[in-house]
Amino acid sequence: MNLWLILSLFTSILAVKDYLFKPCEQNGFCNRNKHYSKNVESSPYNINEINFNSEGNFISGIIHKSLPSRTVKLPFEISIIEGNFRFKMNENRQDINSIVNINRYDETPKWAFINTTNDQFIYKNKEIIYRDHKVAVQFNPVKFTFYYKGKPQLIINDKHFLNFEHQLLNDSDLLPFESTYNTNSDDFPDSKNDKLPLGRESIGLDFTLLEFNHLYGIPEHADSFSLKDTSNSEPYRLYNVDIFEYETNSKLPMYGSIPLLVTSKPEVSLGIFWVNSADTYIDINKGKDSSLVHFMSENGILEFIIIIEEKPQLVNYQYGKITGFSTLPNLFSLGYHQCRWNYNDEGDVLDIHSKFDQFEIPYDAIWLDIEYAENKKYFTWNKETFPNPEKMMSVLDRTGRNLIVIIDPHIKTGYQISDELLAKEITIKDSQNSTYFGHCWPGESVWIDTLNPNSQSYWNNNHLQFMKNNKNLHLWNDMNEPSVFNGPETSSPKDNLHFGNYEHRSIHNLYGLTYHESTYKSLINRNSNIRPFILTRSYFSGSQRTSAMWTGDNMSKWEYLKISIPMILTSNIVNFPFSGADVGGFFGNPSKELLTRWYQTGIFYPFFRAHAHIDSRRREPWVVGDPYTGYIRDAIRLRYKLLPVFYTSFYINSINGTPVIKPIYYENLDNGDIYDIDDEFFISDTGILVKPITDEAESKVNWIIPDDSIYYDFTNGVLSGVYKDREYGLGDIPMLLKGGSIIPMKLRYRRSSKLMKYDPYTIVIALDKDGKAYGELYVDDGESFNNDHAFIKFKFENKKFSYCIDGDYLFKLEKLIINGITVTNFKNNTIVDFDIDYHDEL
Known part of the structure; x- marks a missing residue:
C-alpha cells in the first residue's frame, strides 16, 4: 500500500461525512419497513397452530403469513426466561445453491446471554399468566397485550408493523404493501458491491407503550439521555462503525450497540430487549398518552424479550440475569x-x-x-x-x-x-x-x-x-x-x-x-x-461481563464535555456501567478552563482516562501550569479519596445491576419534572449527587433536587452545612450529599490505588431529618477472584454509630465526620449520645 493511498484513506475519515453513512431511505431494509408501516392496513399474520407443553415452560406453534398465492409458515416459541417474556419467530427456508448459510442467524443469544433458565407459567383462555404479569394473546391478527398489576402497559403489533420478509420464490410472491427496494442489490455508492445472495430478509415490529413518554437506552449515540421523537427525522441506528470526530446531538450510529430500550413511569418500569445483532433502526413516535417504538433489522430471526417491573433498578436486575452482570473490576x-x-x-x-x-x-x-x-x-x-x-x-x-x-x-x-x-x-x-x-x-x-x-x-x-x-x-x-x-x-x-x-x-x-x-x-x-482489564471500543449486549468501554474519538470542545454525561448515563442504565469519555477530548487542544472542568467531570466517569490525538499538544496535568494544575490535582485526588465509594458501587452493580452513575429519576418516579434531567446524577445508591459544570465561564449551578430529603453541601468532597445556592469557582466541584447517607473515604495521598491498600477509612455521615443515616462498604484484595472479602454495613440511629461486618477482610476505621464535625474519640464501633441535630449549620 503506497503512502499516497494511506494518506488518502486517513484524510477521508478524519471528520464525519454524513454521505459515508446510509440514511434510512437509502438502506434497503429500513426503506422497505418504513414503506410497509405507511401502507399496511391490516396485518397478514395470524396464529394458526399453538401447543402448550406439559411442563408449562414454553408455547410453540405456527404463525401464518397470508400471501395472495400461498401461505408462509413461520414457527414461533414463547417462554418465560428468568422471569421475563421471550418471543422467537423463525422461517424454514428452501435450500439454494450458495456458499452462504441459508438459515436465519439465531445465535445472538449464544454471545449475549449467560446460562439462563425458563420458568413455568400458566396458559389459559389465550392468556399467559406469570406472577403479577399477564399477556393476552390475540390470534388473528397476531397481537400481544401486556398487563402488570392488572393494568395494560404494552401492546405489540397494535399498529400492524409486524413484517417478516419471507424467502421469495418468485418476483410476484409479495403482498401489495411490501416493497422490493434493494431486494437483490444495494445502490448506496459505498456498498454497491454487496452481493445480497439471500435477497431481502428483514424483520420489523411495533411496540405501543401505554402512558410512557420518557424513553431511554439503545446506545450508542451522541445525543440526549431521553430519546427524541423521530417522526420527522432519521431513526436511531444501531450499527457499530468507526466514526471519526462524531457530531453531537446526532442519531448517527457509533462504535457500540445495545438494543435495549427502557422506560419508566410511577410504579412501572419496562424494558424491550431486541435480540438481534444485524444493522438496526429504531423509530420513535411520542404521543400525548403513549409512545410508539418501531424496531427494524436487516436480517436474523425475530426475537425479543419484555421486562416489566415496578422500578427501573429491577429492570436492570432482570436484564442482568439474562446477559450477565459486570465482573467486579x-x-x-x-x-x-x-x-x-x-x-x-x-x-x-x-x-x-x-x-x-x-x-x-x-x-x-x-x-x-x-x-x-x-x-x-x-x-x-x-x-x-x-x-x-x-x-x-x-x-x-x-x-x-x-x-x-x-x-x-x-x-x-x-x-x-x-x-x-x-x-x-x-x-x-x-x-x-x-x-x-x-x-x-x-x-x-x-x-x-x-x-x-x-x-x-x-x-x-x-x-x-x-x-x-x-x-x-x-x-x-x-x-x-x-x-x-x-x-x-x-x-x-x-x-x-x-x-x-x-x-x-x-x-x-x-x-x-x-x-x-x-x-x-x-x-x-x-x-x-x-x-x-480490557478496554473495548465496540460492544454489544453482554460486553459488560468482560470489558470497559469509552465513547471514542470525541473533540476538545465544550459540547463534547456536555454530551459525555448523557452518553455515560445511557450506558449505565443498560447495564454497561464501566464507561467513560476521553478527558480533554481526543481531537484538538482544549483551553485551560475546558481541560480543568473536564477533569472535574471525568473523576465521576466510572472509567476515568485522559487521552489525546497524535497531533494534539501535550496536556498532562502539569503542562497547563498553576492554578489549573492545582485544580486538576485536587480533582484527581478526590477521585482517589472516593475509590471506596466507586469500588463498593461496582460491587453492588456486579450482583444486581444498579447503575454506578444513576439518573436522578431513579430516586423518585413520582416527580414528573426530573425524567429528562441528564446533566446531574447520583453515584449509585450512595447519596452523592453531582452536577458538573460543562459551560464556559459558568459559576452558577441550578440544582434539581429530586425529592424532599435534606441535602448537604459536599463541594470538593468536603461535607459542610445544609445545601444553599452558591457560586462555584473554577477550583470547585459541585457535589451534594443526601441526608441519611454514610459514605467511606480514604483521605491520605498515595501515588496509586495499590499503595492505599492498608490505609484506614474515614466515614462521612450526613443525617436525615430524623437523625439517621446508613451506608455500605465492600473490601477485598482488589485484583483476584478470591472470595476473601468484607461487606460492611454502617448505621447511625438514636445518636449512636455502629457497623457490622460480613467477612473478615482488613478494615480499619480512623475517624468519623458527622454533619461536618470530625470525631476521633470513639471506642470499638459505637458512639453514644452524639449531640447534633440534622439542621445544624456549620
Whole structure:
C-alpha cells in the first residue's frame, strides 16, 4: 500500500461525512419497513397452530403469513426466561445453491446471554399468566397485550408493523404493501458491491407503550439521555462503525450497540430487549398518552424479550440475569489512566511516570497506542523505542502502576501472526470464502474471526508469549467494529463470511463483543486468578461481563464535555456501567478552563482516562501550569479519596445491576419534572449527587433536587452545612450529599490505588431529618477472584454509630465526620449520645 493511498484513506475519515453513512431511505431494509408501516392496513399474520407443553415452560406453534398465492409458515416459541417474556419467530427456508448459510442467524443469544433458565407459567383462555404479569394473546391478527398489576402497559403489533420478509420464490410472491427496494442489490455508492445472495430478509415490529413518554437506552449515540421523537427525522441506528470526530446531538450510529430500550413511569418500569445483532433502526413516535417504538433489522430471526417491573433498578436486575452482570473490576482500573497517541519511547513513558510523583498527582495506568509495536504489527515491540519493556514495566510496578497496550483485530499481512492466521484458516472470509484482505492502520490487513472456536487457542498462545509474566500489563481492544478503512461505511463488507458461513450482515454488531471476549479468555488462560482489564471500543449486549468501554474519538470542545454525561448515563442504565469519555477530548487542544472542568467531570466517569490525538499538544496535568494544575490535582485526588465509594458501587452493580452513575429519576418516579434531567446524577445508591459544570465561564449551578430529603453541601468532597445556592469557582466541584447517607473515604495521598491498600477509612455521615443515616462498604484484595472479602454495613440511629461486618477482610476505621464535625474519640464501633441535630449549620 503506497503512502499516497494511506494518506488518502486517513484524510477521508478524519471528520464525519454524513454521505459515508446510509440514511434510512437509502438502506434497503429500513426503506422497505418504513414503506410497509405507511401502507399496511391490516396485518397478514395470524396464529394458526399453538401447543402448550406439559411442563408449562414454553408455547410453540405456527404463525401464518397470508400471501395472495400461498401461505408462509413461520414457527414461533414463547417462554418465560428468568422471569421475563421471550418471543422467537423463525422461517424454514428452501435450500439454494450458495456458499452462504441459508438459515436465519439465531445465535445472538449464544454471545449475549449467560446460562439462563425458563420458568413455568400458566396458559389459559389465550392468556399467559406469570406472577403479577399477564399477556393476552390475540390470534388473528397476531397481537400481544401486556398487563402488570392488572393494568395494560404494552401492546405489540397494535399498529400492524409486524413484517417478516419471507424467502421469495418468485418476483410476484409479495403482498401489495411490501416493497422490493434493494431486494437483490444495494445502490448506496459505498456498498454497491454487496452481493445480497439471500435477497431481502428483514424483520420489523411495533411496540405501543401505554402512558410512557420518557424513553431511554439503545446506545450508542451522541445525543440526549431521553430519546427524541423521530417522526420527522432519521431513526436511531444501531450499527457499530468507526466514526471519526462524531457530531453531537446526532442519531448517527457509533462504535457500540445495545438494543435495549427502557422506560419508566410511577410504579412501572419496562424494558424491550431486541435480540438481534444485524444493522438496526429504531423509530420513535411520542404521543400525548403513549409512545410508539418501531424496531427494524436487516436480517436474523425475530426475537425479543419484555421486562416489566415496578422500578427501573429491577429492570436492570432482570436484564442482568439474562446477559450477565459486570465482573467486579480491578481496583487499579478505577483509578486515573494517562494516555495519548503516542508516548514515544521508554524514556518518555518513565518521564511521564516520574512527573506524576514530582507533582504529587496519583495515577494507576499509562497507555501505549499503536506506535509501540514494530511497524504496527501486534504482539511485537518496536526494538528501537522499546528495547526493554519488561524493565520499564518493573519500574512502573514499584509504585503500583500498570501499563496498558493496544491489540486490535486487524493483523498486518506479511509477518508470523498473519501468516499463521491464514494457515489455520481462522480469518474473516470474503463472499467467495477466501480470506478477506482490507486496509487499516498497518496497511493491508487480515482480520481474525473470533466467532470461530478454533481461533481461541491460537489467541491464547499469542497473548501468553507476548505478555509473559508481566503482571502489570493489560490490554486495549480498539477498532473492533471492525474498522476497515476501505470498506463500506468504514467497516467490513456485509457479504463477508464468518464461521458457519454466516454473513457478516447477520453478526455485525456483536463482532466487537466476540473479539474482546476472546481476549478476556486469553488473559484468564494466562492467569486464572487475576481479574483481566480490557478496554473495548465496540460492544454489544453482554460486553459488560468482560470489558470497559469509552465513547471514542470525541473533540476538545465544550459540547463534547456536555454530551459525555448523557452518553455515560445511557450506558449505565443498560447495564454497561464501566464507561467513560476521553478527558480533554481526543481531537484538538482544549483551553485551560475546558481541560480543568473536564477533569472535574471525568473523576465521576466510572472509567476515568485522559487521552489525546497524535497531533494534539501535550496536556498532562502539569503542562497547563498553576492554578489549573492545582485544580486538576485536587480533582484527581478526590477521585482517589472516593475509590471506596466507586469500588463498593461496582460491587453492588456486579450482583444486581444498579447503575454506578444513576439518573436522578431513579430516586423518585413520582416527580414528573426530573425524567429528562441528564446533566446531574447520583453515584449509585450512595447519596452523592453531582452536577458538573460543562459551560464556559459558568459559576452558577441550578440544582434539581429530586425529592424532599435534606441535602448537604459536599463541594470538593468536603461535607459542610445544609445545601444553599452558591457560586462555584473554577477550583470547585459541585457535589451534594443526601441526608441519611454514610459514605467511606480514604483521605491520605498515595501515588496509586495499590499503595492505599492498608490505609484506614474515614466515614462521612450526613443525617436525615430524623437523625439517621446508613451506608455500605465492600473490601477485598482488589485484583483476584478470591472470595476473601468484607461487606460492611454502617448505621447511625438514636445518636449512636455502629457497623457490622460480613467477612473478615482488613478494615480499619480512623475517624468519623458527622454533619461536618470530625470525631476521633470513639471506642470499638459505637458512639453514644452524639449531640447534633440534622439542621445544624456549620
